[in-house]
Amino acid sequence: MATKAPGAGTGLATSASWMMHGPATRRSEVTDPALPLCKDGKVYKRAPRYLQVKGYGWRQVGRHWEVFKFRPWSSRTQQDQEASVVPSAKVFFNEVRAVYASTADALDLTGPEETEQIMPRASYKAAFIEYWISLDYAEGTVGCRVKTETDTIMLTVDIEPLAVSTGVAEKCGAISYSARNQKQLRKSLQGHAEYVQRVHQLLIDSATAESVMRQAGAREWEKRAEP
Structure with a gap:
């Protein structure tokens, strides 16, 4: 059974996240960059892919992953964005x-x-x-x-x-x-x-x-x- 990302489908998204994603974004894809993206090595697939396009990467810290802004968002294609993730x-x-x-x-x-x-x-x-x-x-x-x-x-x-x-x-x-x-x-x-x-x-x-x-x-x- 799939585990939901922290903040997914709840009201945990911060105001900064609301401004970044906009009110029309599906709640299942809204992720607070301050919250971990996975626990015990299990990555939440949808949120990382969505944030990646917005110029975020993620790194493993202990037994979970955290998001960080590694460069400003640009108009490059999604494939280019997905090829630019700093390794763990x-x-x-x-x-x-x-x-x-x-x-x-x-x-x-x-x-x-x-x-x-x-x-x-x-x-x-x-x-x-x-x-x-x-x-x-x-x-x-x-x-x-x-x-x-x-x-x-x-x-x-x-x-x-x-x-x-x-x-x-x-x-x-x-x-x-x-x-x-x-x-x-x-x-x-x-x-x-x-x-x-x-x-x-x-x-x-x-x-x-x-x-x-x-x-x-x-x-x-x-x-x-x-x-």
Whole structure:
């Protein structure tokens, strides 16, 4: 027996939702973006499809999904709209593992370590070097940051400016960051993984890694002394 979406067929729709959908909208399709779209992994089909056309996406939080506005509504076709849904954390982690498997083997990286705190992030490590691959739901983008550490400081920088500053890439803009759907996510991850392979050999020497990172404009933090 089908489960109704929260707010469906009731008076739970907010005034903002009323303004967005209009009084002529069937109540079974009116969904409050502040309410979950599913429980225990069961997605309410009609509401997500309707909201998708209006420029909303959804992401899984714990055992339910929530709606978020990922871009302004446009006049593109419904098929285009439906092709632009930021993947869930589960899909993101699966894609990262698949794309970075050969890179991790070639560079002898450990990981991935995965977390969903703040945003989904997977990390790979090798000695004092760490690569952070993260998914930004709000922007619909994926990024890769490089972290190196010494006894006193920590340095971080995005993978692309690091690749350009070290000469392994000609200019910025050659790789994609889009994660609007699973296909775009995979393409972006592949570009970042290729840069990781190119720059890694320039970072494994601890004597020169700090200067390489600084040359790329890395941000710097002092490490707190151990008590």
